[in-house]
Amino acid sequence: MLLAMTKRRRPTAAKMSDIANAAGVHVSTVSRALAGSSLVAEDLRERILKVAHERNYVVNSMARNLRLQRTQTISVAIPLGHEAVQTLTDPFFVELLAFLADEITQRGHSMLLKKVLPPMSGWLDRLIGARQADGIIVVGQSTEHEALEAAAATFKPLVVWGGHLKQQSYCTVGTDNVAGARAVVEHLIKRGRRRIVFLGDPSIPEIRLRQLGYREALKHAPRGPLPPRTVPARLTMEAAYEAMRAFIDSKIEFDAIVGATDVIAVSAIRALRAAGLEVPKDIAVVGYDDISLAAHCSPTLTTVRQDLARGSKMMVELLFRRLEGMDAPSATMPAEVIVRESSGP
Amino acid sequence: MLLAMTKRRRPTAAKMSDIANAAGVHVSTVSRALAGSSLVAEDLRERILKVAHERNYVVNSMARNLRLQRTQTISVAIPLGHEAVQTLTDPFFVELLAFLADEITQRGHSMLLKKVLPPMSGWLDRLIGARQADGIIVVGQSTEHEALEAAAATFKPLVVWGGHLKQQSYCTVGTDNVAGARAVVEHLIKRGRRRIVFLGDPSIPEIRLRQLGYREALKHAPRGPLPPRTVPARLTMEAAYEAMRAFIDSKIEFDAIVGATDVIAVSAIRALRAAGLEVPKDIAVVGYDDISLAAHCSPTLTTVRQDLARGSKMMVELLFRRLEGMDAPSATMPAEVIVRESSGP
DNA sequence: TTGAAAGCGTTACCAA
């Protein structure tokens, strides 16, 4: 009685056997008709389709999935093991998601979005084991390199956006972080900057590779090696702002900042200005990603562009190749320096 | 033979009966043990859990869903019937998605992301009928007011982000578009602007409500009514830029632009500058949404803030209430004017 | 060309 008041059943949806009864045939015939099998007579098929349409019938995907042992779904997982705040804020990832949704939808699959928060233990095995999806795309390696490495040994339909590391057996798609970072730092050196600081968290593989490129550029500076310096900064606006502010307070001299991401770079600019420093006059700043904000912030941000449309298309393509049992190797795409105002004249 | 070369089976995952065999009990006992039922003896439960853990067992969600008649999944659908380009680009929606992912995950559900592209016919019935999700959140009414109205009659667990229209039976969450737009236009009037143009596509319900607020503000201007003028502009950066450019070319005089969204406002600023006009000196510009770009673009954008964290929390809360069979009415949240540089001194 | 029946991996009811 109480139950009847709080719980209310929604109208039971039609199932295939209902359609079969209404059309005066067996369920198996309806199944064949709906699948467009050539076995069922043309006129009968049309009659069945009409009945199904009239009753708004849609095949129950739970039953269908169980029977067919596939879900027509791709899981997109975002590990946030490294984030201070556990919310998905970086526009880069979010833009990437939108592109992935496009590509996955286009192939007639659904996209299941999974945020993964600490404690991280066993998340990938659970995700694979639950069989909610036919394949998995992981956006960003975060702190999960080892988990990915372990899973890839037995689970093939797995593609990761991130940095390509040496001795890595899972499939990654990403831009050439080392070359991209090196190029943008070389650009800073060309503009006369000598005390260039890297702002970012090198415990994340992609960031680590960018740091590597940064160091290479300094080491091979045309007028002799320049000293490297890394200031750790997490990926959120607030954390990066704080890190920049603390570094300014330390009174160490510098004339340029290499943000590990655009979000970090933009936050650094805000902190620099708050401290009375001018960008790019006093301090030049560059970022990485070319999120849409980069072209619209003030000053506009010199950065390294990652082609997300291409990247997401590539990831989905590789994943589907793997779903078909074929091998699909990692792919590294070129990164392009986009020169704007923040790196100075 | 050829098949064997191209298709490769992944290692068959353990199922519940495997665990049952290994532990020397019946499947039903394993099921109970895994569910934490008090019926199964403590020591036996632990033995079963250990066996399951050793073999990395995870319950197959396809089978579980079918049996339980629920999916622990929420579909988030984004109708793009109105978009020129069919890709999900508006940062506002994308930020909203991120928050929704947070809220849905927190309640132990998965989030299924669905873009809906033209032709739109029947998409909602299909989405409901397929039973891939227990409930549905629709982000933006787009052109789909009627479809929503029809579906809401029989399907309760449906919540829509968008404008609250009169005589609407489906559940919406959104900010008070009329009041928000009215307030920001009143702000422009206070700053001395007299020829204020609305830039946006009023065929979308939310935008239509903002246009209404805009008109109200003009009508009740303190020194007598001001003339309204709407320039239609679709929601993408490119379309808005083009629309603004064309309007500038028309030589009609104006001194302020009300962008229906921040994306439109930012694009308008770009077009105005390209035409040699200064913002805010020659033309004041305001937007709507307060996406993160608004605080960082140049000049910074005066806009109407929608609290997305609160909005998404509200949507998910209402949806879950509806899943439990309770009624849950629409909710309208206040909108707040954020004054920045683009509206002038 | 159609019908009957088995089976996908769970959970829940009924017996023991």
Added chain:
DNA sequence: TTGGTAACGCTTTCAA
């Protein structure tokens, strides 16, 4: 407290 069994709604093999 445990085991057996039916059922969730569909697809597919085998018979007719």
